[in-house]
Amino acid sequence: MLQRLLERVEKAGELDRASDPLQRRVRATLPRRLKDLLHGVGLGHPLHPVAVQLPVGAWMSTAVLDALPGTESAATVLVGVGTAAALPAVASGATDWSELSREQRRVGLVHAAANTVALGLYAGSFVARLSGNHRLGRTLGYTGLAAAGLGAYVGGHLSFRQGAAVNQAEPYLRQIDEGWHDLYAWNELTEGRPEVARIGEVPVLVTRIGDRVTVIMEHCAHQTGPLGDGEITEIGGAACVVCPWHGSTFRLVDGAVVRGPSANDQPVLRSRVVEGRVQASLP
Ligand code: FES
Missing domain, CATH: 1.20.120 (Four Helix Bundle (Hemerythrin (Met), subunit A))
Known part of the structure; x- marks a missing residue:
């Protein structure tokens, strides 16, 4: 009742x-x-x-x-x-x-x-x-x-x-198959400018930082806002993405939340570059 x-x-x-x-x-x-x-x-x-x-x-x-x-x-x-x-x-x-x-x-x-x-x-x-x-x-x-x-x-x-205050990005990880997934050619990426790629139906944010690449979930951990539409800013010397819905801010290099309302970090995938192609897999 x-x-x-x-x-x-x-x-x-x-x-x-x-x-x-x-x-x-x-x-x-x-x-x-x-x-x-x-x-x-x-x-x-x-x-x-x-x-x-x-x-x-x-x-x-x-x-x-x-x-x-x-x-x-x-x-x-x-x-x-x-x-x-x-x-x-x-x-x-x-x-x-x-x-x-x-x-x-x-x-x-x-x-x-x-x-x-x-x-x-x-x-x-x-x-x-x-x-x-x-x-x-x-x-x-x-x-x-x-x-x-x-x-x-x-x-x-x-x-x-109702899923209030839980990490809303985490369930999307379970939609990603095991193994490495091809995302981008390395030279298609611009330093510090994230691009959205898809692994099946799941969008991820791919960023080239120096000589490495990071891949984080694109749906915001707070309430699934599209981080691909977010502004890029620098906080404490690190490039961050600001969610366009409520302003949660995540470090691109490791997905750590640096400003709320999200208290949860953004899930990060493993990534590598093989023969000039950027690939990602489940963490
Ligand atoms: S959905 Fe991203 S801050 Fe709320």
Whole structure:
């Protein structure tokens, strides 16, 4: 039933009246470097799933302590730690959310609402415990855990059903056959200017850099934007391609992401030059 409900949320266009202005506000508020940090650029995958571990762990542990006698002080500390630790999780989640598609953002709103309720209940639980009302603190804590559980379920739908924040380029690797594939003649390539080639149906970006060649997936790891249409820029002395859809920026030499919103690197293929022909194979 929850699944069907979430499928209806995906199509609920009326949520965009709240979602679109909120998205604009989140995007405009944060400086780029902070956004990259919150997306998880440099981490290898998004920061948000890492950031939620501490609040969830603290709150789960509180639920266990609350079932045992004589643990009021420890439970109060854990609720406080979990509630404070939720703030970075909220910031990273909101930053990722602001770069999702419309359908994903609708479900993301429900995920955020459930977790905001959980956070409010845990904040109330902390205050109640500090004032000595541990019975109320426990009740609010267990209710908060239920709300956080609902939020986690919706987050699972967002990640695993809708593919939010996963590496969208990776599945295309599985469409490439084993073995070496002929792409270009070496002398057809211009230094630092990527060309798009196809391996079967899969587009790849081929770049000549000095006396070597690199081949990365052409579909952007964020949401499959066409990197072949992206601008070439230089960051830290390295040639990079900027995705034309949301601006994720990848180093051409190794596919590493240097600017978000993608937190995932661009998959790189093995490459070689044989008798003047550039070839690529699965990594
Ligand atoms: S598709 Fe979003 S940055 Fe490339």
